[in-house]
Amino acid sequence: AQSVSQHNHHVILSEAASLELGCNYSYGGTVNLFWYVQYPGQHLQLLLKYFSGDPLVKGIKGFEAEFIKSKFSFNLRKPSVQWSDTAEYFCAVGRTGGFKTIFGAGTRLFVKA
């Protein structure tokens, strides 16, 4: 069965620190990959996505993610976090041509000012 694993449930960083959140999935076929973010008191919203092409994807607010097919990974990165990046981050994977998108358990990021 398809599954998505996010390595850290909670991450605490100081402002200006670099961020990397891990995401691995278990599905051997062609996939669509997403990172969603939920800021405190707000809706889940898209941060970035990968369907095909350049495996390094740029998203909003300086975030990027790299798809490494051989490692079944889609890790999220940001070189320098800000207090406003405090949120919960969800990795999600869907099969190309499929109906289901599977979400990871989420990682709560807290950035200290």
Add this chain to the structure above:
Amino acid sequence: ETGVTQTPRHLVMGMTNKKSLKCEQHLGHNAMYWYKQSAKKPLELMFVYSLEERVENNSVPSRFSPECPNSSHLFLHLHTLQPEDSALYLCASSQDTEETQYFGPGTRLLVL
């Protein structure tokens, strides 16, 4: 504002009650979803509708009954729920089932 609205935002019900959750999307999308979000658990997909036809029913108990009367509206009818059904119920929509999903604010449900 994401273009997806949900009502009510909060609901408290007894185990013998019948209630319905409503979702409306103003984005012209063709696919709509119900998810359950519980504390310390991954977001759980419940149902997927594409062009008003249910295409995914993720082993959800029959006490949850979805209805999609048109491409803009999605309902989740609830009856004889259990306390463990207490959770945040999220609705989402997308242009098609592969594309980015846009989420509503959710209905926080408490079953007593």
